[in-house]
Amino acid sequence: MYRSLFDKEWLKVRWVFLAYIILTISVLVYIASDLRHTFEMKGAIKNWLAITIHHEMYFSSLRYLPMLGGFALAIFQFVPESFDNRFRLSFHLPINEIKLLLYMVILGLGAIIIVDLITIGGFIAVSSSFFPAEIVSASYQTMIPWFMAGLVTYLGIATAVVEPNWYLRIVLGLITYFTASLYTQGTIYMQYNHVLATYAIPILLLTITIIFPGHRLRKGAK
Amino acid sequence: MNLKKLSRYAIILVLIISASVFLPRFYHKIVDKSTRSPIIYYSPVIENFAYFQHTGGHTAFKDGEGNNYSRKGYEKLLPFLYYRDLDKWGVLPDTIQGVPTDITSIRHNSQRIRLRAYNLDQPTIDLYPLFESQSDYTNLSYPPELFRINKRIEFVTAHTNKINEKMSRQFTKDLKEKGFEFPAQLIAGNPTTRKPFDEGYFIVDNEGNVFHLKKVQDSPQCVKTPIDNNLNIRKIVISESVRREIYGFMITESDDVYLISYDNYKLIKLPLKNYNPDKMDFSFYADPVYRTIKYDDNYNYHAVVFDSNYTFIDSMKISLTPEEEKLSTKVKQALFPFEIKTMKSFSSLLHFDLKFQSWLSLIGILISLGIGIFVKIKRKENIKENWFDFVLIIGAGIYGLLGVIFIKPDIWD
Structure with missing residues (x-):
């Protein structure tokens, strides 16, 4: 049963998942070419100092990418189910509705985490050829809350899409927007490092929020 | 549930x-x-504090006794600060308290250093440029490498992103010979080319001793300072000035503030009441006659003035309506x-x-x-x-x- 569900989810998200990976790689290639260009034009030391002294973020083009990816995955995974009552067909499968929704969410989170790992791996590979370990390490630590924003966006938008009532969908969309924006406020390196565990709390809460609109959908709420 | x-x-x-x-x-x-912060100075003319504050759409200029002044009258109280305006009006005195007040002399004998509370918890990327302190040229220029200190001091060349082994060995050897115990607890310098000359870095080693490291003609020049290694130094702020009176200042874990003098690194402890580095911005201002320390938490504005020997003269505090009472x-x-x-x-x-x-x-x-x-x-x-x-x-x-x-x-x- 889970294997069939996995195949069904894969069919829905494969193109957007692939597009998200391609977009991520494209942004990494852009960062690498931009670094090569500024190193050539301004000299390496000025680029290093702009980071160590002025906290310039050469990877800021990655800031909203996880949010975009989370949003797109949630839309592609849940919109086809939420319209034309298709979810209600799925609810007739011999699997508990809560388990079904959580399984779908776990698959979506898995897809996001795979792209996050590709991003971090690619980013470290690109950065290490231009910068010493201190800058590379400070940079990917700075990006961790952005990945968390991606998880918040995915979970929040998935909840909003499953919700059958448009008015509540908007409320859930707003909650998602404001919550995700908590993770992208940073203006200097490593600003969140000491509070990352606390910022994980809203994400943990969001992992189960999809159950409520799922229940409402099954009950036929409008 | x-x-x-x-x-x-x-x-x-x-x-x-x-x-x-x-x-x-x-x-x-x-x-x-707006909290309308007062800006406080000490006037060598009336030998009292002078301050201005924006209130209700206009600016009030006052002295420590509460007397009101016009803007011009206020600026005349502070010739070391507003010397350009006074010079333009033709009212800049020749001397004040026996100190010549020509523009060059005022500039050369004035210095400001600031420390904002947020600088204390700012995350750092621990790579630093070590300038050539005795360059053949007037303007400072950035070195081609940054240094880090772990088990040794390492210089990483930016162009190649590789360690400059020769330089790293040379500086590590010199630091060890001077008694430096790796790694460093604190590295403090002023990494900008916008300064008249370079004083390198003050580095606290693993045993709390303070070392002064400079690069002179591409070679290390390291001094183990006589600063007490039990001070628990939290922050050192370095600011080069042609006055060459102090290298900067340091703050200890017990919130004490010391100036680091050019006189063999002798420390001058500043008697500052109720100074909390985590919640207050701090500034040091030296003019040709006085040394004024100011610190505030956006509601309580303190100013303490000393003579050139750091003997206490006077202090002032202006308190605004606390947030809670609004x-x-x-x-x-x-x-x-x-x-x-x-x-x-x-x-x-x-x-x-x-x-x-x-x-x-x-x-x-x-x-x-x-x-x-x-x-x-x-x-x-x-x-x-x-x-x-x-x-x-x-x-x-x-x-x-x-x-x-x-x-x-x-x-x-």
């Missing part, structure tokens, strides 16, 4: 978290007024039972601090509870089954109310 109910409460809790960050922030954007703060406390602060005035970090308001919050909680009961009765909700909604309103006031109203309970199995 079943998972479906838990899921609804999870949504409400996320809403409460977001609302408690953004609603108080939004409230501040609507009601905040009407807008009281309304906020009644409206919001708590807030989550992600940004703080004196910190460069992001936070997630839950700050409870005062007993005034009870007003907001009771009103929210009343509205909550009314809405639920009107909507004919099953109150018995959703009693926890009221717990949320009692605990989170307006945020809880918004949560339980927007996210209505459903028919549970």
